[in-house]
Amino acid sequence: MIKLFRHLKPYRWLVAAVLVFVFFQTLSELYLPTLMSDIVDTGVVKGDTPYIWRVGLFMLLVALGGMACSIAASYYSSKAASGFGMSLRAKVFGHVTNFSLEEFDKLGTASLITRTTNDITQVQQVLIMMLRMMVMAPMMCIGGIIMAVSKDAKLSLIFVVIMPVLAGAIFLIAGKGIPLFKAIQKKIDRLNLVMREALTGIRVIRSFNRIQHEEKRFEAANADLTETSIKVNKIMAFMMPVMMLVMNVSSVAIIWFGGLRIDAGHMQVGDLMAFLQYAMQIMFSLIMVSMMFVMVPRASASAVRINEVLEMAPIIKDTGVTKTPESRKGYVEFRDVTFSYPGAEEPAVQHISFSASPGEVTAIIGGTGSGKSTLISLIPRFYDVESGQVLVDGVDVREMTQADLRSKIGFVPQKAVLFSGTIRENIRYGKEDATDEEVRHAAEIAQAADFIGGMENGYDSVIAQGGTNVSGGQKQRLSIARALVRGAEIYIFDDSFSALDFKTDAKLRAALKEETRESTVIIVAQRVSTVMDADRIIVMNESRIAGIGTHRELMETCDVYREIVYSQLSEEEIA
Template sequence: MRKLFKFLKPYMFFTIIAPVFMLVEVAMDLMQPMLMSRIIDVGVKNSDKAYIIWMSILMCVCAVVGIIGGVGNMYFSTKAGYGFAKDLRSAVYKKIQAFSFANVDNFKTGSLITRTTNDVTQIQNAFTSCIRMLVRSPFLCIGGIVSVLMISPKLSLVVLAAVPFLVILIVFLLKKGRVLFSTMQEKLDRVNTVMQESLSGIRVIKAFARSDHENKKFKKANGDLTDSSMKAMRMMSYAFPLVGLIMNVTMILMYLFGGKMVFSGSLTPGEIMAFSNYITQILMSLTMSSFTLMFLSRAGVSFRRVNEVLETKSDIADGENKSLTITRGEVEFRNVSFSYPGQAGEPVLRDISLTVKPGETVAILGATGSGKSTLINLIPRLYDATSGSVLIDGTDVREYTLDNLRGGIGYALQENVLFTGTIEENLRWGDENASKEKISKIADNAQAAPFVEKLDKQYDTALGQRGVNLSGGQKQRLCIARALMKNPKILILDDSTSAVDLATEAKIQSALRSVFSDMTVFIVAQRISSVMDADKILVMENGRIIDMGTHAELTKRSSVYKEIVSSQLGEEAAKG
């Protein structure tokens, strides 16, 4: 709860003033039955028309003041609730942005979406409900009990006899509800995960004609959510008749004993009517308290889930030396080994030692699963080495702040991720303040300009989600351009030209050698043509560097490298 208080602080005025307005509404509600009692017992009994009119006017004033109190409470509680939820949602999103890949994998994307949206909304609804009902219900109940005791302590025993039954019902609902709501949120996680995977892979699903399979998978997840929701709603639906039964039995007993007291002269007709209204207020307030507490029970589950995100420490701790920046681009791997979190068996990388001088181009070759991408992911700290250390300019990467470290590294990922917006907006991810001339020049170096400038709106062309209106090669060239926009000291190209034709790839490499000659470049590739001109070529196998050298050196001594060259370029090329 202390964490929640932090998000409430900016809205404390609204949080305090809203219950004050609710107390005004409660006070007016408690006055109404007593005023009506006076109309019957004094005005009607004595045929005093002026008194009846005066009391009626007073009741109207109370009603208007009560409405003002209710509206004021609604306004301020809503303002506090929405503001609080906005800040909480932003904090959760910001925390997720700071997560490492391992943290995201641990929670799963669908669950993080649910926690950021639905769970925060549940907390918001419960908070708003608390400001209203957890103020209204207790005070209305206490005020009602005091009022019935003032009217007839003897008849009040009927009300007090009903309270234990309602309390037992409330406790049962809370215990049962916590389990059911927890299950319901987990099922909602699953629905969001299936939905997110389906939308992300919609083209693959259609290409493999797997729509029926995905429909069945979603139908099962949706059915599980419906079943768990129905169990929770069924429990709530049982509550309404039970509460109604308790209320009706209480009212019957009240009229039975109250009627006898009226005939005996110990109660007036006006008092029995007021007593009836107060009993209704007491029982309704207890009922509303029970349902508010059920909402709180569900919100408690949601808060636990949101708090799990907020309390999770990123596996990648930010460095503290804000003055450290990448100045030269020298990279050293010193006895580096790496295993993915929770992975059993052999490490993905084992005893990697390597030094790359500023301005060198290093290519990495190897079979799928040999550890190529994992190795370069350690440079910008997408993961941290399990043992050993990665150094840039002689300093352990863990000492840099993440912003300074990643700000000096350009990265074109294996997956070509572009965002909804224009081409220019996507390129400006690398440099928000870049001039039009710089954008055009960098796009030309990445061989993106030739196709962009043929488009009707050129750099103002809107991209669909993930750049769906571009070809694979076009997306790769834009991703390379985006990485170059940062003017990085280190550039990482992770299989970033696999969809680009050989002629275009040669032009990109030529630009890297001439225009960006002082940049340290890491190239992960499958094609020999992509790496032949590199200063160093690393050949990886089972998480180790089994050989290293230039193309000419490796064709002479590395059987693995020669086999790759032979398979792609023929045996003559493999002989050098």
């Protein structure tokens, strides 16, 4: 957790202010019992009423000063902790956005969400307590002991017995609770994962009538978390009764032995009252520490998980800025490329070599799992190749900054993803400064203008989270419009026409051909009708290239392509 506190640096003056206010608050609380002792021993015993009034008013001023310091310390500690939480969340989010898909696969989306929200909140709450209690408790404890010894050194020997018992109980209880707090965070991850899957896959769950199955999964994860939480709370519940028992036994012992000291003439009544209050302050400081022992273990577990994210170095890094030759804009080349997913036994693609030039349409077709989507994920550098080279404009993509590389690409993913906001904002996501005319033009090319015009608010119509209020085909067309508005050098369409009917598909490809005349177009498709007019068709089979050529050439030379064609088209269509 200490590693995370370096993010407190911008708030160091607030932290310093908290320490100063807590210091003066503690001094005021330590001074009050002495003033009360003076009132009793000097004012009450001797009947000096003016002295009682004078010291009483001074006590009131000290108490008000302590209260003001307490309020100020609470305000500044909250401000520092909230700022710390804000900057840490921004740091984690910014770091995560630099992750490659490999890091996302390793940590999991549900876990990253928990770490950015719940875990940081845990650390933030503990920081507020630490700024107040972990500073105040030692000062109160040490100051209380010094003041108690100054009142009666022999009576202070009671603390020699009390404090080890109290400290031992705290360490014993905390030692049993810490592992359980770590387990709780992992179980929150599991609960988030189950809930996220249930909510995002609700249509599938309902269509297969698996609601009860998902309820059981959620109940199991929920019960597991609840059981662990109850177990740890049972352990921590012992803390307060033990504290109170020790405090009450201590009070009885102090009054008993203090009474004997008064009888012997070694102590005054006021001193005993002050000593009792100092003893309570020492006990309360230890209770503060015990409360920290309840909170800190969970925050420590959270801090470990946050540090794990921050210390995870992205595998894909920018190695420098490379100037690309202007004469080769949009040129893509694969040179003997092999790539395996982490932990996979076999390469997802192996020994891939081909090139795609501006003004050409390169189509990739093949069976499920043949490596089509993997292949095109290597162009924007979502993953880095294991061996070989992927070149864009004649430069290895690993020698280009990711921002420069991706600014050249208009990418349409296999699963159309839309963001909450208006249609205009979703299309503009591809180019922030796109004019309304550019947005409309992109929508027309993507064959989306008709259905957008049919909506009540047109381009200002609101898209729900995940695009749930538009159809699959409409989602795909809006995703295509978002890519087209960029005016990119390279367009990649990853099975982006699958939800379109044949008529819309044909119209869209015809419009695309005109629009992308100077760009390189790479299309991944399952349908032969989508790829048969391409300038070059790459046939993938079992992670390798089975054939490259035009439709006619492949019909004569590639058995795999012929099988795909015969499985989809009739004799008349082939002819």
